[in-house]
Amino acid sequence: MRPILLKSHERAITCVIYNADGDLVFTAAKDNVPTVWRADTGERLGTYIGHSGAVWELSCRWDSKYLLSASADATVRLWDVQTGESLVSYPHRGPVRSVCWAEGGQKFVSASQPFMDSPGFISIYDTPSDVDPSQYQQVASREISIPNKEKCTEVLWSALNDRILASFEDGTIRVFDPETGELLSTSTPHSKPISRMYLSTDRTLLLTCSKDYTAKLLDADTLEVLKVYPTERPVNAAVIHPTKDHILLGGGQDAMSVTTTGSRVGKFETRFYHMIYEEEFGRVKGHFGPINALAINPDGLSYCSGAEDGYIRLHHFDREYVDKQDEVPDELEELDETEADQKPDLEE
Amino acid sequence: MRGNWGDEDDDPDYLPPRQESGVDGKGIKTVVEWAFNDAGQKTKTTTKVKVFAEQQRISRAVAERKKWKVFGAAAEVSDNHSYTLTSQEQVMMETPRESKEADEQPSNVSDSLKEAMERVRRRNAMRQMGMLGDGEAAPTDDEPGGGLRGGGGAEGGKYIPPGARWAAAAGGAGGGDAPPMPLEDRTKIRVTNISEDTTEGDLRELFGTFGRIHRVYLAKDPETMQSRGFAFVSFTSEADAERAMNKLQGYGYDHLILKLEFAKPSQRDAAGGGGGGGPGGGGLSSARVSGYGQALAQDTKERVSFASNLTR
Numbered sequence: 001m002r003p004i005l006l007k008s009h010e011r012a013i014t015c016v017i018y019n020a021d022g023d024l025v026f027t028a029a030k031d032n033v034p035t036v037w038r039a040d041t042g043e044r045l046g047t048y049i050g051h052s053g054a055v056w057e058l059s060c061r062w063d064s065k066y067l068l069s070a071s072a073d074a075t076v077r078l079w080d081v082q083t084g085e086s087l088v089s090y091p092h093r094g095p096v097r098s099v100c101w102a103e104g105g106q107k108f109v110s111a112s113q114p115f116m117d118s119p120g121f122i123s124i125y126d127t128p129s130d131v132d133p134s135q136y137q138q139v140a141s142r143e144i145s146i147p148n149k150e151k152c153t154e155v156l157w158s159a160l161n162d163r164i165l166a167s168f169e170d171g172t173i174r175v176f177d178p179e180t181g182e183l184l185s186t187s188t189p190h191s192k193p194i195s196r197m198y199l200s201t202d203r204t205l206l207l208t209c210s211k212d213y214t215a216k217l218l219d220a221d222t223l224e225v226l227k228v229y230p231t232e233r234p235v236n237a238a239v240i241h242p243t244k245d246h247i248l249l250g251g252g253q254d255a256m257s258v259t260t261t262g263s264r265v266g267k268f269e270t271r272f273y274h275m276i277y278e279e280e281f282g283r284v285k286g287h288f289g290p291i292n293a294l295a296i297n298p299d300g301l302s303y304c305s306g307a308e309d310g311y312i313r314l315h316h317f318d319r320e321y322v323d324k325q326d327e328v329p330d331e332l333e334e335l336d337e338t339e340a341d342q343k344p345d346l347e348e
Numbered sequence: 349m350r351g352n353w354g355d356e357d358d359d360p361d362y363l364p365p366r367q368e369s370g371v372d373g374k375g376i377k378t379v380v381e382w383a384f385n386d387a388g389q390k391t392k393t394t395t396k397v398k399v400f401a402e403q404q405r406i407s408r409a410v411a412e413r414k415k416w417k418v419f420g421a422a423a424e425v426s427d428n429h430s431y432t433l434t435s436q437e438q439v440m441m442e443t444p445r446e447s448k449e450a451d452e453q454p455s456n457v458s459d460s461l462k463e464a465m466e467r468v469r470r471r472n473a474m475r476q477m478g479m480l481g482d483g484e485a486a487p488t489d490d491e492p493g494g495g496l497r498g499g500g501g502a503e504g505g506k507y508i509p510p511g512a513r514w515a516a517a518a519g520g521a522g523g524g525d526a527p528p529m530p531l532e533d534r535t536k537i538r539v540t541n542i543s544e545d546t547t548e549g550d551l552r553e554l555f556g557t558f559g560r561i562h563r564v565y566l567a568k569d570p571e572t573m574q575s576r577g578f579a580f581v582s583f584t585s586e587a588d589a590e591r592a593m594n595k596l597q598g599y600g601y602d603h604l605i606l607k608l609e610f611a612k613p614s615q616r617d618a619a620g621g622g623g624g625g626g627p628g629g630g631g632l633s634s635a636r637v638s639g640y641g642q643a644l645a646q647d648t649k650e651r652v653s654f655a656s657n658l659t660r
Contacts, residue, residue, distance in 0.1 A: 001440070005433040008421075023410045033421065042432040047420030064409065082413075084420040272441065282441040313435075321441060 003286060004042035006312040008035055013306025015057045016293040019064040024081075025295070025304055026067060027312050028055035034069050036081065039297060039304075042314050048079045050086040057098045057154075061105040066133065068108055070096035076110050076125075078133055087133040090125060090140075093118040098154045102161045105129055107141070109164055109178070111152040120146040122155055122166055124178055144181040153194055158220060159203035165220075167194035167208060173223055187223040189216050200240045201298070207247060209235035215249050217275065227278050233267045236292050243300035245275040245326065250305055252290025270294065270305050274326060282321075286313050363390070371399045461557045461595065468550050472602065507597075507609075535562070535589045536611040540578040542566075543602040548579075555581045558595065559588025580611055 094115030
């Protein structure tokens with residue numbers, strides 16, 4: 001692979017996403033300017049100027065017309081993807097950490113963090129596609145207040161928009177009813193803050209990654225832990241490969257402790273795990289800071305990583321990886337003869 | 349583009365940039381690259397690439413977006429390409445085993461060693477039955493002097509660990525002030541008496557059980573591509589090299605008994621500072637402390653002994 005380096009952000013990268021067709025890459029950083037790039041050549045297509053704080057997360061509508069950005073300046077902005085024009089600004093009561101379009105793009109959810117006396121909120125806004133964005137209500141149609149000043153790190157819609165999944169800094173995932181705002185269930189897969197969650201393309205699997213050095217694969221419906229991927233550093237980003245049974249993990253030492261750890265043990269690689277056998281089979285080096293964001297092209301042929309070092313690296317997979325067949329369980333068995341308990345499930 | 353008027357010719361480190369021609373009528377494009385090789389010589393590599401046009405179907409929306417104009421800050425600068433750089437180096441997907449073993453010492457070396465041997469045996473059997481293609485690539489030319497570097501054959505005396513070599517030898521020669529061996533030589537093992545069927549991959553697997561391997565070079569005949577029965581294995585750490593040395597010395601591998609020794613300092617060092625072990629235990633240091641003329645003489649000796657290696 002000869003990665004393409006995208007360098008226009010001046011600070012640590014926070015979010016990298018592809019649009020649904022996989023031809024555009026949107027990136028956000030702690031500087032205030034989200035940027036869009038062409039996914040094939042890495043050419044910079046445009047910037048979205050307007051925020052006055054770090055941008056934490058982006059979400060692109062299914063048809064790539066509108067982009068949402070969640071910012072620490074306590075707003076969510078709705079942008080015209082093609083022109084970079086800011087169409088609507090949604091005020092919040094604290095820094096907005098996460099934003100996500102619902103399936104179909106008729107509404108979106110945002111998660112704001114506690115600020116001063118105000119608790120954190122999970123807010124749902126209506127964005128009907130038959131109304132011009134200039135007519136959109138800037139007031140949330142539903143607000144769910146988070147007790148005890150707990151910090152929500154990410155919100156997602158489950159399949160068919162019937163539930164909202166929210167991850168928290170105490171390692172819990174809470175499920176809310178978007179219609180009533182009721183807390184339906186809570187599960188605690190991690191012991192430390194969950195940094196990100198990622199839903200598989202069909203929205204049946206949920207991948208969580210945490211500062212407790214693990215990523216876990218959960219049933220998106222029951223939140224039952226199916227697989228665990230241990231590493232030896234905080235995991236900041238995780239994605240599920242859309243066409244292979246692979247997952248990609250990114251992370252590294254905390255930015256704070258980088259200077260006190262040896263250069264070799266930074267562990268800033270992107271790690272490739274087999275989803276089912278939980279076995280790590282590949283690493284891609286390149287960043288010189290912890291990876292904060294990962295995104296994979298919906299066609300599965302390229303992926304993008306953004307790191308604390310301010311660089312985004314766009315990798316087009318080698319033919320070798322794309323054509324590679326996963327090892328058959330027989331061979332795995334042979335490798336792990338001594339570890340009988342780690343035998344792969346033959347029936348998958 | 350050009351810097352100072354005198355720079356280009358005077359600067360010995362100057363390398364012309366990579367040039368890529370357009371695609372000509374036959375669909376061939378030419379890429380010219382410049383680099384320095386191991387010997388410090390400037391080399392020019394011309395690669396001709398046949399370009400195929402591949403039709404790709406994209407959705408109408410994507411095709412529409414291809415026509416989008418740049419906007420925002422991207423519209424204010426004329427050169428958006430400067431924000432996009434293609435990495436000069438190839439990034440490979442590494443297998444985690446290599447880096448993992450560098451992190452944590454394998455708990456049971458002999459077990460994993462046995463495993464590796466077993467795998468090799470099985471693979472060899474498969475290869476003989478023609479079940480497995482010969483997946484080995486041609487030896488890379490990244491170590492042109494690999495064969496020459498080995499220097500003399502047997503060192504004669506008993507094995508001295510690499511760390512102690514210099515001290516011991518210096519003591520024997522009356523306390524010379526020569527520098528210790530460079531790390532590269534202390535981690536590089538010369539393996540002889542390897543069966544002809546052994547591939548670089550096999551060696552990597554065998555030695556990989558002791559630690560992270562930096563490089564494996566299996567000497568092959570340039571014409572027949574047959575193994576010449578010896579190889580060099582470089583570890584990244586000295587301790588790993590030593591463990592491998594202790595464990596695999598005299599190890600039975602594919603019906604032959606392996607013979608290991610630490611590689612002698614390379615020819616370049618030998619010519620510069622004296623050195624290059626002749627036959628005899630203390631050869632290394634006596635060369636280092638002795639005069640220039642003697643070093644030269646030993647240098648030639650080394651070549652002779654290398655030549656004798658070939659016929660063995």
